[in-house]
Amino acid sequence: MNIGKLLREPLSHFFVLGLILFALYGIVNDESGRSAEEVVVDRARVSGLVSGFEKTWQRPPTADERESLIDAWVREEILYREGVAIGFDLDDPVIRRRVAQKMSFVADGIVPEAPDDAELEAWLAANISDYQIPAIYSLQQVYIDPQRHSDDLEDFVSSIAASLAKGADPRSLGDSTLLLAAVSSSSSVELARAFGTEFVSALAEVTVGDWQGPIKSGYGLHLVKITEYIPARSPDLEDVRAAVERDLLSDQSKKIGETFYAALRERYTVRVESTEQDD
């Protein structure tokens, strides 16, 4: 066996490291004054094992099963201690990940407290655009399909506009469609569902009162008469309390993890050694 090669083997490093730890462990143990190794299976441990069994199998373990649960735990504990003693937990990516995961669960386990009104108000103020109460419209519209009037679109539109100005029934005018001829007290969200977003944006240029337009939508052109308009407004907390609470809690539980990590991260400096490959 080539000694040099042996010295470069990671496994050898592992054993050496293990021996050192083993020695250290011995020293520490001596200083604590304890003599023999002792595995204590206390009551809490036993009831934990039993309830784990019950959760899985939906019944209590028999006496034999109970005994073998304890034996299995003892066996695992002894192997675990010995393994840790010789450093088998070091440099193992699965254990590393698992321990890191456990740390992050420490953060996840922190349940955010129910927010008080001040916190809710602050959240609402900071995210007010998510809670806007949409504008409300009552309107009538006459639809024009430009494809059907490619030769005389302008004339067609102005003749309809003229009829409307004279008080003609809007339902008798324009091209037929299932797009609603009139909507009453509909939110801009509902209007967007029915007419598309382009139509709703174009409404911004229509004032309440008489027939105006045409404005454009994904379907074509519309002459529009708005009879009622309540602008979009920011809600009071009472209007949206449940939604604010749900979102704030959800955000807090997400942030706890980040804050926790940030606090730990602050205690470290990180040095990344440059590799030969430069960017």
Add this chain to the structure above:
Amino acid sequence: MKNATTIFCALLIMLLAACGGSPEDAEAVATATASTGKTDSAHALTAAEAAVAENPMKNAYFGELHLHTSYSLDAYIGGNRRTPDDAYRFAKGNEMLMHGERHQLHRPLDFAAVTDHAEYIGELYSTQVEAAPGYDNAMLNELRSLESVDEQRAWFLKYVVENARSGEPKHPPFYAGRETTVTAWAMNRHATNSHYVPGRFTTLHGFEWTAAPGGGNMHRNVLFRDDDLPDVPFDSIISSDEEELWDWIDLQRGEGRTLLAVPHNSNGSKGRMFEATDNNGEPINADYAKRRESMEPLIEMMQIKANSEVTRHFWPNDEFADFENGDSMVRFSGRDKAKNNYVRYAVIEGTRFQASLGANPFKFGFVGGTDSHNSGMGDVDEDNYIGSHGPVDGSVAARRSEDIDGWIAARDSNPGALTGVWAPKNTRAAIWDGLAARETFATSGPRMKVRLFAGVNLQASPADATSLVADGYANGIAMGQTLSALSEAPTFTVYAEKDSISGNLDRIQIIKGWIDADGAAQERIVDVVWSGARKQDANGKLAAVGNTVDLKTATYTNDIGAPVLMGSWTDDNFDPQQNAVYYARVLEIPTPRWTTYDAVRNNLPLLQDVPATVQERAWTSPIWYNSN
């Protein structure tokens, strides 16, 4: 042995994979659990539902009824850590991180159902929730740390497939007991309930029963009308025989619950979805036919893994049959292309059974879904598509070259389809009742609205859309229903309105199918109304609408086509003695396929083996004619 193969294939099919998962999922679960305690609701909810105004002429609502989250094992293995709660938020228009990208629908859906694979929801509860029984299982520790696609596949083979191969279908060794399934199902119920806002956003409880005997896809999604649910769903480990699923549904109905099943991917069923025999090999009888008619009023026409209406191979005379045919599906799971895998075949054969048995086992209305395993509810827009099955289609490069395991080449898949429902209002009961009544249509993604009515007394050549609808309801029947024993030919009235942010409409067709006197299946495709001044030629063929797509920029214009089409057709070959089925198909003008957007945005050449443009479309549920 048969069962082992069954589950093996089911699992293989389910091995899909995803990526870009984030740890926020565990917290979402915790949040969901934390708010379970609220008890204000039942009365308030009923009142809120009752307060929603009704439109007797009905509105079209758009939604998605086939979606997987981190509670589906294949999705989780692929890296999806986005829960049902995340999926509903996405459906309501919120941003979600997918493959590390902020991703969002162009506009919210009206309704949605999470349909995770019922088989392993308990295992995924153990996997994802730290306090859950079984959480510390070594296999699950490993599952949580899988990173590469290869690792994911290896784990799945080792612990799920190998185990399933070893005998009767059963839960994998890391299953921590029925209690975990109960809890997982309860958590899904909670998430589904918490996002229901009567009048604005409807959520339905559902799950997928994932049976694939012999590798033939027999999957069904089961959907509930209300919040009355059994404590666990029915999974293919209990049985992979659809007749036993129906037994279970019967049992549920006997206990006062209201539910139905929706089959999907008949295109991957190896001829089993529409067999003329039951699972014992006996010819199906009237009982079977009646039962299936009651259990399965709908079929998912199209989803990510291709369109099941028709393919150009067996319908060479249907000039629009070459649409998302999913040719590469034959490379997987020992499939071959066969005509009896397709929905048009089934609904025509159904009329044969109606004549011989007095009931129609294939009386399907049409719906669409995505089957996304990325929690991307209703994520169907060609110009907004970033994949659906984790890492295997999670990047431009992967979408151009990888396969969605067990199913299809990623470039040959599509973003999936949506369901349209005509309902008087947007509540659970109204949406579910519209589904059960088959007053539905499937669209390949765009939200065009389509209506179809039939009756002998309907006003032909309607000029006024509002009266077309009023006339349809007053003097005829709507899509999904049945005419019977007529002495004169029915008239069909159709209306279609484009999606406000998609392409104009090319035409509306009616497809009629029947069995002739010699017992041969027949069909006829009629162009009922179309855009522009096109004329049919001597053979009745209508010229193509044209194509405005610029392949260099992946853009199109609406200079061709029409925003609204309406018309009527009276069946001029009507035989009162002959059963028939009729459905409408609406075509958009050509628009860029998702692969074209991918190519243009990334300065890559267009893929040569997939079309650069598609004609998106909608299919109405059929109207049937029974001669007696």
